[in-house]
Amino acid sequence: MRKVAIIGVGMTKFGHHWDRDLVNLAVEAGSKSIRDANLHQKDIQALYIGTMSGGLFINQEHLGSMISDYSGFKNIPSTRVEAACASGGLALRQAYLDIKSGNSDIVVAGGVEKMTDIGSYSITKVLATASDTEREAAFGATFPGLYAMMAKLHMYKYKTTEEQLAYVSVKNHKNALYNKYAQFQKKISVDDVLNSPLIADPLKLLDASPITDGAAAVILASEKKARELCDTPVWISGSGHATDSISLHDRDDLLTLRASVAAAKQAYLQSKIQPKDIQMAEVHDCFTIAELLALEDLGFVKKGESGKFIETGQTEIGGKIPINTSGGLKAKGHPVGATGIAQVIEAVLQLRGDAGKRNTNAEIALTHNVGGSGGTSVVHILRR
Amino acid sequence: MAVPKIWRKIPEYYNLMGSKCSECGSLYFPARYVCKKCGHFDLKNHKFNGKGKIITYTIIRTPVSDPELENIEISARNIPYVLAIIKLEEGPKLTAQIVDCSLDEVAIGKKVEVVFRKILEKSRKGIIQYGYKFRLV
Amino acid sequence: MAGIVSWGSYIPKYRLKVEDIAKVWGNNAAQIKNSLMITEKSLPGIDEDTVTIAVEAARNALADTINPKDVGAVYIGSESHPYAVKPTGTIVAEALSLGNNYTTADFEFACKAGTATIQVSLGLVKSGMVNYALAGGVDTAQATPGDILEYTAAAGGAVFLIGLEKVAAEINETFSYTTDTPDFWRRQNEKYPVHSGSFTGRPAYYKHVIEATKLLMKKVQSKPEHYDYAIFHQPNGKFPLRVAKKLGFTKEQIMPGLLVNKIGNTYSGSSLLGLAAVLDIAKPGQRILLTSYGSGAGSDSFDITVTEEILKRKTKSVESYIINKKYVTYPEYLKNTGYLK
Numbered sequence: 001m002r003k004v005a006i007i008g009v010g011m012t013k014f015g016h017h018w019d020r021d022l023v024n025l026a027v028e029a030g031s032k033s034i035r036d037a038n039l040h041q042k043d044i045q046a047l048y049i050g051t052m053s054g055g056l057f058i059n060q061e062h063l064g065s066m067i068s069d070y071s072g073f074k075n076i077p078s079t080r081v082e083a084a085c086a087s088g089g090l091a092l093r094q095a096y097l098d099i100k101s102g103n104s105d106i107v108v109a110g111g112v113e114k115m116t117d118i119g120s121y122s123i124t125k126v127l128a129t130a131s132d133t134e135r136e137a138a139f140g141a142t143f144p145g146l147y148a149m150m151a152k153l154h155m156y157k158y159k160t161t162e163e164q165l166a167y168v169s170v171k172n173h174k175n176a177l178y179n180k181y182a183q184f185q186k187k188i189s190v191d192d193v194l195n196s197p198l199i200a201d202p203l204k205l206l207d208a209s210p211i212t213d214g215a216a217a218v219i220l221a222s223e224k225k226a227r228e229l230c231d232t233p234v235w236i237s238g239s240g241h242a243t244d245s246i247s248l249h250d251r252d253d254l255l256t257l258r259a260s261v262a263a264a265k266q267a268y269l270q271s272k273i274q275p276k277d278i279q280m281a282e283v284h285d286c287f288t289i290a291e292l293l294a295l296e297d298l299g300f301v302k303k304g305e306s307g308k309f310i311e312t313g314q315t316e317i318g319g320k321i322p323i324n325t326s327g328g329l330k331a332k333g334h335p336v337g338a339t340g341i342a343q344v345i346e347a348v349l350q351l352r353g354d355a356g357k358r359n360t361n362a363e364i365a366l367t368h369n370v371g372g373s374g375g376t377s378v379v380h381i382l383r384r
Numbered sequence: 385m386a387v388p389k390i391w392r393k394i395p396e397y398y399n400l401m402g403s404k405c406s407e408c409g410s411l412y413f414p415a416r417y418v419c420k421k422c423g424h425f426d427l428k429n430h431k432f433n434g435k436g437k438i439i440t441y442t443i444i445r446t447p448v449s450d451p452e453l454e455n456i457e458i459s460a461r462n463i464p465y466v467l468a469i470i471k472l473e474e475g476p477k478l479t480a481q482i483v484d485c486s487l488d489e490v491a492i493g494k495k496v497e498v499v500f501r502k503i504l505e506k507s508r509k510g511i512i513q514y515g516y517k518f519r520l521v
Numbered sequence: 522m523a524g525i526v527s528w529g530s531y532i533p534k535y536r537l538k539v540e541d542i543a544k545v546w547g548n549n550a551a552q553i554k555n556s557l558m559i560t561e562k563s564l565p566g567i568d569e570d571t572v573t574i575a576v577e578a579a580r581n582a583l584a585d586t587i588n589p590k591d592v593g594a595v596y597i598g599s600e601s602h603p604y605a606v607k608p609t610g611t612i613v614a615e616a617l618s619l620g621n622n623y624t625t626a627d628f629e630f631a632c633k634a635g636t637a638t639i640q641v642s643l644g645l646v647k648s649g650m651v652n653y654a655l656a657g658g659v660d661t662a663q664a665t666p667g668d669i670l671e672y673t674a675a676a677g678g679a680v681f682l683i684g685l686e687k688v689a690a691e692i693n694e695t696f697s698y699t700t701d702t703p704d705f706w707r708r709q710n711e712k713y714p715v716h717s718g719s720f721t722g723r724p725a726y727y728k729h730v731i732e733a734t735k736l737l738m739k740k741v742q743s744k745p746e747h748y749d750y751a752i753f754h755q756p757n758g759k760f761p762l763r764v765a766k767k768l769g770f771t772k773e774q775i776m777p778g779l780l781v782n783k784i785g786n787t788y789s790g791s792s793l794l795g796l797a798a799v800l801d802i803a804k805p806g807q808r809i810l811l812t813s814y815g816s817g818a819g820s821d822s823f824d825i826t827v828t829e830e831i832l833k834r835k836t837k838s839v840e841s842y843i844i845n846k847k848y849v850t851y852p853e854y855l856k857n858t859g860y861l862k
Binding site for chain 3: 394398399462483484486499500503512514517
Binding site for chain 1: 389393440443444445446465467468469477478503504515516
């Protein structure tokens with residue numbers, strides 16, 4: 001089967017962009033990625049755009065068509081992809097499959113979200129549509145609430161501590177200091193996290209990723225085109241996608257995201273590698289507990305041992321398995337649909353050696369994107 | 385929530401009506417159309433008895449407030465409240481609030497029973513949605 | 522003989538003390554407690570209303586007695602139905618899985634809406650129109666903040682299963698005394714009721730309770746000493762004791778059914794919760810007199826005899842709800858009862 005590579009990347013700064021609209025953000029990211037690949041609009045054969053909710057956030061659907069037009073593409077096939085917070089990762093996978101199957105040669109995969117046009121109460125309601133709205137959200141469940149219940153059980157069963165959770169935030173903020181696209185470039189301490197206001201026990205404000213506007217895009221190409229056009233193609237050596245029950249309560253083990261385990265397994269199998277071969281990873285830290293669960297679900301540590309592992313410093317830049325060198329969702333920001341693509345961009349920069357002070361010299365990277373409380377997971381493995 | 389949707393949910397919300405697979409006996413809440421275990425399509429109504437225990441919980445503290453004041457929901461006025469995942473005696477788990485107790489009385493493993501309460505009240509003009517919550521026994 | 526097959530009650534957990542209300546309005550708590558003979562009142566949780574209270578009381582009443590589908594009528598009397606149009610009865614019936622073959626409509630007659638539902642249910646059952654009927658009085662009473670009624674307006678209710686078979690308490694006779702008397706009212710779309718001060722005493726409460734009770738006892742040819750229990754509507758602790766004395770009943774007969782000092786006036790639930798509390802402890806052969814009062818105005822009086830069947834009944838007692846309590850502050854009371862929207 002054909003190999004697929006990423007030959008160009010581009011993203012906007014993540015943050016609150018009061019003066020920019022969604023299409024504007026998407027086009028900035030897309031154009032940057034096309035230029036990074038030394039291409040022109042007319043070279044792009046298809047567009048896959050991941051966004052959680054154009055309808056509820058900005059009252060606009062049919063974004064596949066709209067973004068394609070405003071990007072300067074002419075009549076190309078354009079698909080809006082949705083899997084809640086995994087929309088970006090899934091958009092990448094659809095683009096990857098398009099090329100792998102031989103249907104296209106050069107495709108752009110993007111992700112975008114414009115969250116700040118509506119009030120924060122409404123934002124929470126929109127995000128809650130990633131849960132089972134009639135059996136979770138309707139009964140008072142919020143996303144912080146769902147992850148908080150996972151955290152509480154992890155602490156009960158495995159004696160994980162609030163300090164261990166806080167450490168995830170501290171690390172990710174430290175990493176973001178070197179990422180000019182990050183929403184927050186501010187160092188924080190474990191005490192800062194522990195003293196921040198409780199949102200849903202035990203999760204506090206600084207355990208949670210923020211509300212963000214932003215866009216990110218990558219250009220994928222077939223092996224033949226990649227070798228023609230690019231000196232530093234980054235190969236997608238594994239791609240996995242799986243689902244699990246949308247509601248947290250319907251899972252047998254509330255502390256294992258089976259979608260992540262299954263997606264990772266597919267990707268490892270396809271790449272012919274093991275978890276221990278991964279040299280850096282961008283994982284889905286929508287809340288600090290999510291990063292700990294990811295370490296376990298992706299096979300980096302045994303179930304229940306992520307809290308202790310975090311304390312060893314091995315997930316820092318320079319450690320055995322640096323996690324979220326970009327700052328993660330916590331410090332880089334989480335424009336829902338864009339996150340999955342932004343994770344891949346970080347992996348690409350790391351593999352190219354272009355991550356500046358964040359460089360880890362990794363040769364094999366993994367990205368892990370989750371929808372909702374684990375209803376969907378998309379995992380990619382990239383290498384030089 | 386849309387009125388027809390609330391009406392459709394009445395057996396589930398008022399009486400914990402789920403389903404039982406007539407082939408393998410698996411129980412589901414809420415009701416399903418296909419048995420996850422054996423793939424059978426013939427599932428019958430099954431009413432759960434409302435007794436269960438707490439598997440995990442959290443205390444929701446974020447003030448979910450609406451500046452327009454029209455969409456104040458019951459939960460929003462009741463901050464902080466306990467949200468839990470409860471395992472019913474018969475097996476299935478669900479997500480619900482735990483009421484009529486102080487925050488420090490809740491613990492993983494405690495037994496609970498179902499009560500009939502207001503879930504949502506969108507505005508002074510809109511329909512009232514009733515449904516299940518739980519209290520400690 | 523038709524009567525009460527089983528009964529159920531519910532009182533919300535939350536209580537507000539007289540002292541905490543008096544503090545806010547600058548009243549003398551000791552004087553209030555003395556004149557009203559009340560110490561605290563119940564109030565609903567923020568997610569409770571007349572419907573949710575009626576459901577729990579009705580579920581307690583119906584528990585394991587008969588097949589719910591045999592209930593042919595459901596009537597809930599209240600001054601605080603959540604909807605002006607859309608009956609409490611249908612929601613209660615659905616929550617009890619009564620099926621679809623029943624009749625219902627909501628009742629209102631100030632604090633005696635509940636006893637009116639019992640009278641109508643008796644009629645349906647005795648005539649053979651239905652096998653069983655559920656009749657109840659439930660309220661989440663509201664009073665204007667700062668008004669004297671704020672000390673007593675409470676939440677709770679009781680529901681009774683009325684039938685011809687398996688009767689635990691036979692209703693031998695019922696008699697009403699009703700007039701057009703404007704002692705206490707609430708106009709459509711108004712949030713709080715209005716009352717006419719001391720006019721609510723002699724021409725209202727006392728007149729109707731006394732007339733109805735006297736006429737009932739004349740009809741069944743009974744005297745106060747023939748009864749083991751006497752239950753009257755309880756707007757405060759003083760009125761029922763005074764009217765009992767006027768009618769010739771003793772304190773011993775009154776006390777088991779007098780709950781107001783601990784939970785306040787549950788309006789449509791008031792005399793009925795007293796009845797439920799008495800049934801919780803009554804023995805076969807004992808005789809009960811019950812007279813309700815509803816402003817506007819009227820009283821329904823009942824002569825009831827307990828049967829052997831009562832020994833088979835085991836329901837969650839009124840006492841268990843009274844002692845299961847949690848005190849709240851005045852601001853919490855305002856939040857729970859919807860004053861602070």
